Amino acid sequence: MIMVELLGGIGNQMFQYAAARELAERLQTPLKLDITWFSRAHKGDITPREYALHNFNIQASMATPSERKMFIREKFFRGKIGQLWRRYIDPDRNVFQEASFCFDPRFLQVTGPLYLKGYWQSEKYFIDIATTIKREFSVPSLSETSKAYLEKIRNSKAVSLHVRRGDYVTNQAANSFHGCCSIEYYLKSIHYLQQEFEGLEFYIFSDDLAWVRENLPIDAMVYYVDSNGGATPHEELELMRNCSHHIIANSSFSWWGAWLNYSDNKKVIAPRTWFMSKLHDTKDLLPSSWIRL
Structure with a gap:
């Protein structure tokens, strides 16, 4: 299984999906989308967004809470600023986090099961399946x-x-x-x-x-x-x-x-x-x- 965290606007979500889709295709494993980011409260300087990829012909399914727990653990804590959720990224749980904004060559070596966390804003992550990505990001119908x-x-x-x-x-x-x-x-x-x-x-x-x-x-x-x-x-x-x-x-x-x-x-x-x-x-x-x- 490949699971990817989706966040941000439609363009960011498309980059995240495309990278995860390439990896799932390469490893011949199911692709799951984690959309919990859209239901969480964010700081005032983060623009509110909605999940948007359902408008395309994508090939993936939503991650269930139990599937998500395979990779992500969360802990509740209290502090001076109130009650917050903090997520702990555990390397032992096969979470692969983008190292920088540049193309990360480690991406070519990873294996599943894996949770992808990052923006992945380069065609180098999915250029090998460019035709597939372009087809899946088509729109079924227009107004x-x-x-x-x-x-x-x-x-x-x-x-x-x-x-x-x-x-x-x-x-x-x-x-x-x-x-x-x-x-x-x-x-x-x-x-x-x-x-x-x-x-x-x-x-x-x-x-x-x-x-x-x-x-x-x-x-x-x-x-x-x-x-x-x-x-x-x-x-x-x-x-x-x-x-x-x-x-x-x-x-x-x-x-x-x-x-x-x-x-x-x-x-x-x-x-x-x-x-x-x-x-x-x-x-x-x-x-x-x-x-x-």
Whole structure:
């Protein structure tokens, strides 16, 4: 058995699943998802999230409490700040924790049963089953709104452009760690693609479309993909992946929107600076063919 801890937003969950799926496939063993993180209380600087992978065609089942206890022990204790749950990671219980943000080569040597704990944000963890991952992260059905966008995208030279704001702006901790991509980055990226290709149309994906409309001028046909109009996050990923080219934010969400594109001819532009914080080395985060601006 391979069990993986899922946490964070949809993009993080996809990385965690993909790494665990590769390992389960390699070892020919069942894959279990531990989603208890989503039901626990978190500190105020952690953005609340919900489990989101049920929207895809994934091949895994939920871990039961008894299965989880094979790997994770929890102890209740009291302290000055009140009652908390503390989890004890016991190496003897076959818990494999990501050592750093870079690709961890130990991943290639581990055997099951195993509990994976980390973010696993590199295609190196699952590149050997890339076709499987792309197929399983497809969306079974789309809303009528998304179907209309998809038809336009498939009949144009479409560029997905993602602007991540949300908690990157409103949450002080997230802002200090991640930061937002600058207007200059987006304008430079748009110019780069327009120098390479004619007749491009831009599809804007953002959690703050009003801000984008006001602050990002684009001299081309532009469509603002409005989630409130019926396109859910997993549907937005399906729309992104069908675009010809991509301008992504420093966000795992648009990373996946670009990576899931099957085309060998796609151009993907990513920000040179992924984190404001220097705690993480991002050398393994972006595929080598992607362009950093």
